[in-house]
Structure formats: structure tokens, C-alpha cells
Amino acid sequence: MSTAQNSAEKGDFAKTVLMPGDPLRSKFVAETYFTDARLVNDVRGIQGYTGTYKGVPISVMASGMGMPSMGIYSYELYNFYDVENIIRIGTAGAISPKLKLRDIVAGIGASTNSSYTSNQFALKGHLAPTADFHLLETAVNVARELGVEMAVGNLYSTDHFYDASSAAFEWGKLGSLAVEMEAAALYTNALQAGRRALAICTISDHLVTGEELDALTRQTAFTQMMEIALETAILL
Numbered sequence: 141m142s143t144a145q146n147s148a149e150k151g152d153f154a155k156t157v158l159m160p161g162d163p164l165r166s167k168f169v170a171e172t173y174f175t176d177a178r179l180v181n182d183v184r185g186i187q188g189y190t191g192t193y194k195g196v197p198i199s200v201m202a203s204g205m206g207m208p209s210m211g212i213y214s215y216e217l218y219n220f221y222d223v224e225n226i227i228r229i230g231t232a233g234a235i236s237p238k239l240k241l242r243d244i245v246a247g248i249g250a251s252t253n254s255s256y257t258s259n260q261f262a263l264k265g266h267l268a269p270t271a272d273f274h275l276l277e278t279a280v281n282v283a284r285e286l287g288v289e290m291a292v293g294n295l296y297s298t299d300h301f302y303d304a305s306s307a308a309f310e311w312g313k314l315g316s317l318a319v320e321m322e323a324a325a326l327y328t329n330a331l332q333a334g335r336r337a338l339a340i341c342t343i344s345d346h347l348v349t350g351e352e353l354d355a356l357t358r359q360t361a362f363t364q365m366m367e368i369a370l371e372t373a374i375l376l
């Protein structure tokens with residue numbers, strides 16, 4: 141079995157998949173942390189690998205950018221490949237002045253301006269896309285044990301990286317900590333499939349101060365987030 145977007149066979153993915161946006165970061169995770177990593181998908185360059193971390197089978201595959209892309213790949217992983225847990229490991233722009241570059245944020249929920257969450261279901265209201273509590277609790281405990289301070293709060297998942305409006309700040313007034321582009325679709329798919337999801341993001345740019353991480357700092361900051369995700373994955 142394979143899909144138009146994924147050449148992997150059923151059974152090629154472990155029960156937990158880490159999902160960075162960037163295919164090269166998927167490769168980096170596999171090469172840096174996995175034992176016996178093998179490439180299970182490369183359709184459209186969306187590299188997916190399965191290997192072991194500390195003896196536990198685990199997969200990593202890119203989501204691409206934005207909710208349509210995350211929507212496709214996470215839907216297929218849950219519904220066609222029987223994946224149980226997806227942990228997004230991405231980047232986000234800080235909206236809250238309390239956050240600094242390199243900080244790590246876990247999304248307890250993901251508000252969104254995307255139609256992905258609201259328009260495809262016949263809901264008489266709005267879904268609140270939320271993380272799985274067990275995944276979140278495990279990740280919070282892991283971060284504490286690693287001595288990493290991880291903020292936990294709402295993300296704002298936008299369709300507009302280049303936004304003509306000040307929407308992100310308006311969401312910030314309602315408590316959203318950071319803006320990214322995938323968590324709401326991931327959480328929605330997990331809720332629909334009855335599976336687990338969590339988005340963890342490293343702050344790569346700051347909407348309030350205008351600062352951005354340079355390439356080298358990005359790498360080290362991301363390493364901490366990846367370790368939180370990996371150490372969480374082996375406890376599931």
C-alpha cells in the first residue's frame with residue numbers, strides 16, 4: 141500500500157512520528173539521532189525515515205509548510221499508516237513579549253484563521269483544536285528533567301506568513317503566545333482520527349522586536365526541541 145503522496149508501505153512507520161516542516165531537518169534528525177535509519181518516503185522530497193532511538197522504533201517525516209500540506213501528510217499517517225502519535229517539531233514567531241528567541245513553546249491549543257478546521261465538518265460552531273494531554277504532560281515532564289524551560293499555551297496557526305493585517309497581535313491579545321502555520325491542521329486531524337498530537341516550536345523570530353535567529357543559533361536551539369520530542373517519544 142502506498143498513496144499518491146507517500147511511497148511507504150503499511151508498517152514502514154513507527155507508532156510515533158516526529159514532524160519538522162523542513163525535509164532537510166527530517167534528514168538531520170534521522171542522521172543525528174537514529175540507529176539504522178532507512179528512508180521510507182521521498183515523494184516530492186518529503187523525506188521520511190524510520191529507525192530506532194535508544195532502542196525504540198521511531199519515525200521522522202517532514203510536513204511541508206502550511207495547513208494544506210500538514211493536513212495531507214498527517215491525515216495519511218493516522219488513517220492509512222496507523223500512526224498513533226505525531227509530534228510537530230517546528231518554528232514559530234513570538235507574539236508574546238514574554239518570549240525570547242530560542243525559547244520553546246508547546247501548543248496546548250491552536251487557534252486558526254484557516255478553513256481547514258471549520259469548513260470541512262458540518263459543525264454548528266467552532267472546534268477548539270487541542271493537543272493530546274498525555275503527550276503534552278509527558279513532554280512537559282521531559283523538558284523539566286532536561287532542565288529546559290518550555291512555555292505552554294495557545295499557538296495561532298495562520299495561512300498568511302506575509303500578513304497584510306495585524307491579526308497575529310489581535311490573537312496575542314487573546315493569549316496566543318506564538319504564530320506558526322501547521323498545528324491547527326495537525327490537532328484537527330488527530331481529533332478526527334482519535335489519535336494523539338502535540339506541536340512543539342522553537343521561536344525563530346519575534347514579531348514584537350523584529351529579531352530573527354541566525355542560521356547557526358537556529359541549529360543549536362532546535363537541538364533542544366528535538367531532544368524533548370525524542371525523549372517524549374520513547375515514553376509513549
Ligand code: HPA
Nearest residue numbers: 231232233301319320321
Ligand atoms: N509567522 C508564521 N509562521 C512562522 C513564523 C512567523 O513569523 N515564524 C516561523 N513560522
